Amino acid sequence: MMPAGCFFFLLLLTGGKASDSEQQVPDDHERGNTSSLESTELRGNETGDKPKRSYKCNFQAVINYLKLIEDKPKYTMSRPVEDHSTATLIYVSMAIYAILDVRERDQTFVSYVWIWLNWYNEHISWNPSDFCGLEHITAPTEFLWMPDLTIKEMTEKDKIHPSPYLKINHDGVVEYRDDQVVVSTCKMHIFKFPFDTQTCSFSFKSVLYSDKEVQILFNPNSKELTEYSRKVIQTRYEWLFVSLTSENTTEDLYFINQTAIVYSITMKRRAILYVANFLLPVFFFLCLDLASLLISHRGGEKLSFKVTVLLAVTVMQLILNEILPASSHRIPLIATYCIGVFGMMLLSLMETIFVMYLMEKDFQDDETDGDQSLNEIHEDKLDKGNFHSCFRGIKKCVHCASANDASADETSVPKEGSSQLTEVSLALEKVSDELGEIDRKMIQLSSNKEEKSGYWTRMAKKIDKAFSIIYVISASMFLVILFSIWSIPYTD
DSSP states (O other): OOOHHHHHHHHHHHHHHOSSHHHHSOOHHHHOOHHHHHHHHSOOOTTOOOOOOGGGGSHHHHHHHHTTTTTHHHHHSSOSOSSTTSOEEEEEEEEEEEEEEEETTTTEEEEEEEEEEEEEOTTOOOOGGGGTTOOEEEEEGGGSOOOOEEETTEEEOOSSOOOOEEEEETTSEEEEEEEEEEEEEOOOOOTTTTSOEEEEEEEEEESSOOTTTEEEEOOOOHHHHHHHHHHHOOBOTTEEEEEEEEEEEEEEETTEEEEEEEEEEEEEEOOHHHIIIIIHHHHHHHHHHHHGGGSOSSSSHHHHHHHHHHHHHHHHHHHHHHHSOTTOSSOOHHHHHHHHHHHHHHHHHHHHHHHHHHHHHHHHHHHHHHHHHHHHHHHHHHHHHHHHHHHHHHHHHHHHHHHHHHHHHHHSOOOSHHHHHHHHHHHHHHHHHHHHHHHHHHHHHHHHHHHSOOHHHHHHHHHHHHHHHHHHHHHHHHHHHHHHHHHSOOOO
């Protein structure tokens, strides 16, 4: 099926040059004498039967009439114009049939396209009524001049053989269709990958002829081109076909102006697979790292957990490196996303190591202080034991003196020293009670010191609390800003 723009082109070509098919038909001396064909090829009988006219109703009759084989150099060696100053008009139309592959790393676009070429051959015309109403024929491409159009962005030659035939209309319009697998260069804008929209172009231009010799026409109705491509497209790979637009440009190549027709294919990536297989797992790893803030610092479970999560994000970065091209002039947002998450998790890991170091430092100080306290308590106990044993000895001596005084009282005169010893005994008992009270208070203070956290532990807890708040706020702001940039249309 030919696009509607081709019919407009046919009317354009035939309007000024072939308005009347009979006027375009050359005489018998130019094209050949049809009466001689009738006499030699159309056989009748001598009894008056009508001659058989089947010969004039097939393609071979038209080919012989046009002398495509006899005058092959005339039809193939130069542009099909009577005057060399006349430009050859070539109409180019295209439709996208399949999007086969988009290689971001190689910056290439692989597609299957339908291409229509139409041009006017001034050497060809015939009257359909002379050939049983035959308005067009099909002939091999080697019999006629072919435009030397090429796709400028094509990097690999199509392995499929081109169509070997073309269609020749009675008014001189030649139609040719060529379906190709085109491997072309395409500048990929991967800044918003995987929420990106790519535009790849096909530039049709002549290899040799200037715009004074060959002028390329196209269908400017982008809506019609888009609707037709959406109708015929079959395979889209991971892309959604958006539009097919066309425009013409003029290129100056070695001081020769050439007309080029640019067909631009716009497509949008289906990001659901990348969201499910890449973005969400990295986000879940970040959530696990945030949840690890609730794990106690005692032991090494928190540290090993954070290291495991960090290694998982590193594996995701290696996978991303295989997808994105190295020639990108801007860091893609998805790379920023991975680097940001990796950096925040790395800072969290370093903070955990620092906090555990402070707590370990406090634990080591407590062990040193504990050893010194045990030695002091042991020495105090020894001193107190000596003091109490001395006190018991003095008290025993006082009791002995009191007993001796009592026996002396029974026999003789009382002594003044006995009263003094009694007073000393009472004073020593009072001092002993006070020392016992001080001992109990010291034991209570020592137990309170053991229950109370050390200085470095308190500092570590304060640092961990402050970092946790800053970490949660920073991660939230980072994700909000990143996804808001993702939603803004990309401008190169």
